[in-house]
Amino acid sequence: MENMQNQAIRVEGLRKSYKQLHVLRGVDFEVAKGSVFALLGSNGSGKTTIVKILTTLLKHDSGNVTVNGFDVALKPDGVRQSISLTGQFAAVDEILTGRENLILIARLRHLRNARQVADDLIKRFGLTDAADRRASTYSGGMRRRLDIAMSLVGNSQLVFLDEPTTGLDPEARIEVWKIVKELASSGITVFLTTQYLEEAEQLADQIAILDKGTIIVSGTLAELKKLFPPAKVEYIEKQPTLEEIFLAIVGKNQEN
Amino acid sequence: METTQSYFFMDMSVMLGRSMRHVFRSMDTIITVTLMPIAMMLLFVYVLGGAIQTGTDNYVNYLLPGIMLIAIANSIGYTSYRLFLDMERGIFERFHSMPISRSAALWGHVLTSLVSNVISVAVIILVALVMGFRSTAGGLSWLAVAGILALFTLALTWIAAIAGLSAKSVDGAVAVAYPIHFLPLISSAFVPTASMPGPVRAFAENQPVTSIVETIRSLLSNQPVGNEIWVALAWCVGIILVAYFFAKRVYQKRV
Numbered sequence: 001m002e003n004m005q006n007q008a009i010r011v012e013g014l015r016k017s018y019k020q021l022h023v024l025r026g027v028d029f030e031v032a033k034g035s036v037f038a039l040l041g042s043n044g045s046g047k048t049t050i051v052k053i054l055t056t057l058l059k060h061d062s063g064n065v066t067v068n069g070f071d072v073a074l075k076p077d078g079v080r081q082s083i084s085l086t087g088q089f090a091a092v093d094e095i096l097t098g099r100e101n102l103i104l105i106a107r108l109r110h111l112r113n114a115r116q117v118a119d120d121l122i123k124r125f126g127l128t129d130a131a132d133r134r135a136s137t138y139s140g141g142m143r144r145r146l147d148i149a150m151s152l153v154g155n156s157q158l159v160f161l162d163e164p165t166t167g168l169d170p171e172a173r174i175e176v177w178k179i180v181k182e183l184a185s186s187g188i189t190v191f192l193t194t195q196y197l198e199e200a201e202q203l204a205d206q207i208a209i210l211d212k213g214t215i216i217v218s219g220t221l222a223e224l225k226k227l228f229p230p231a232k233v234e235y236i237e238k239q240p241t242l243e244e245i246f247l248a249i250v251g252k253n254q255e256n
Numbered sequence: 257m258e259t260t261q262s263y264f265f266m267d268m269s270v271m272l273g274r275s276m277r278h279v280f281r282s283m284d285t286i287i288t289v290t291l292m293p294i295a296m297m298l299l300f301v302y303v304l305g306g307a308i309q310t311g312t313d314n315y316v317n318y319l320l321p322g323i324m325l326i327a328i329a330n331s332i333g334y335t336s337y338r339l340f341l342d343m344e345r346g347i348f349e350r351f352h353s354m355p356i357s358r359s360a361a362l363w364g365h366v367l368t369s370l371v372s373n374v375i376s377v378a379v380i381i382l383v384a385l386v387m388g389f390r391s392t393a394g395g396l397s398w399l400a401v402a403g404i405l406a407l408f409t410l411a412l413t414w415i416a417a418i419a420g421l422s423a424k425s426v427d428g429a430v431a432v433a434y435p436i437h438f439l440p441l442i443s444s445a446f447v448p449t450a451s452m453p454g455p456v457r458a459f460a461e462n463q464p465v466t467s468i469v470e471t472i473r474s475l476l477s478n479q480p481v482g483n484e485i486w487v488a489l490a491w492c493v494g495i496i497l498v499a500y501f502f503a504k505r506v507y508q509k510r511v
Contacts (some may be wrong), residue, residue: 055353056352056353057349057352057353057511077355080353080354080355081355083353084353084354085349085350085353087346087349087350088346089345089346090346091345091346091347091349091350093274093347094345095277095278095281095282096274096277100277104270104274105350105354107270108267108270108351108354108356109354109355110263110266150350160353
């Protein structure tokens with residue numbers, strides 16, 4: 001019983017098929033409260049399907065799925081009260097300004113001080129200068145920041161981020177990583193999907209790898225590393241990656 | 257715990273406020289639904305009007321009902337466009353993962369269509385008044401006109417909803433508007449159907465817009481509406497029921 005209270009998400013034997021296509025063939029995992037959980041998998045492995053089921057957007061065929069103690073099939077309203085979703089594509093209203101987007105979500109969450117909530121998030125996410133511009137003028141990174149800020153309206157304790165850095169440039173990606181780390185340190189549970197191994201390594205306490213509709217391995221990074229042969233000591237010359245070069249040059253320019 | 261149903265009207269009004277901003281910030285929408293019908297009214301009254309024999313002494317009086325319907329028909333493509341984009345860009349997904357009533361998002365769009373048409377029709381009537389439109393109709397007749405226009409708007413809006421919700425591309429979503437644009441043109445909106453050749457006349461007299469135009473025209477000129485009003489109402493209510501049923505089904509399937 002005590003164990004259950006410490007769990008934000010519990011999934012047992014989750015199955016979902018579209019006609020002949022078996023997307024999920026018995027998925028099991030648990031996400032501890034306050035942790036960052038990364039679901040790792042290639043395109044089409046079923047990551048988004050899992051996110052949609054967990055966020056009540058999609059009904060599953062069989063299995064037990066509990067989010068914050070609410071069964072997603074029986075108490076979807078309870079789930080929706082306690083979570084927020086940042087979908088695969090930044091779902092911001094492009095015709096509204098950043099501020100209006102945040103106020104919109106605050107009103108839909110029935111908060112009394114919608115303006116104040118929006119102002120705070122604008123400051124926190126570094127959108128002050130752009131707050132009164134239409135979201136259609138935002139860069140990819142800014143759009144994603146606004147998107148995540150919208151998910152934090154109403155202080156959800158569990159945040160779903162479906163491929164939050166796909167399509168972002170390296171700088172914007174690091175910005176998103178910073179945000180996720182801040183969320184984690186403020187005690188929010190983060191459920192994240194990604195196709196980038198590095199992202200999972202950087203952010204996650206728990207990693208699960210989804211392949212062909214089942215979880216093939218899961219555990220902490222240290223546990224996953226144990227599954228591989230012990231490390232050998234080798235001397236190699238480390239060449240900088242293009243990404244490191246890019247970031248070093250851009251960083252220098254910004255300092256100047 | 258708060259229930260999502262008790263907030264339905266509040267959520268819907270937030271949705272309405274959002275889409276109304278979309279309408280007011282789209283020059284294209286304002287031009288198509290308000291300025292273009294006004295331009296048509298000017299064109300028909302001051303350029304073509306002299307050659308048109310309608311049997312009334314004041315052509316603006318004859319023309320206004322049709323122009324109002326054209327304005328409403330022109331707005332329909334935008335409703336499906338806005339619905340399609342919300343679907344496509346994951347805005348609906350965001351709303352549906354939140355504790356708000358599922359249909360609030362859809363009804364927000366329907367309400368926006370109604371409210372924005374009320375505004376554009378009001379502007380058109382004002383311009384018509386300046387152009388010499390006069391009506392002897394009483395309050396009750398005006399109320400009936402408003403009711404019929406609202407039903408016509410709802411009928412077209414639900415058709416637009418089906419298109420917007422089920423389309424695979426923007427082009428597909430707005431394609432629904434084109435056949436609808438034609439209905440007022442091939443009706444008694446501009447000239448009496450009696451002047452049309454046989455097959456065109458048969459089509460014009462048996463499609464919904466003519467009976468709606470005739471009903472509004474009779475109401476505004478204080479003439480007896482006869483059977484036309486029942487034909488008009490039957491068309492509107494019939495289309496609303498069928499289109500609402502299918503739109504609801506598509507919506508439930510998609511979300």
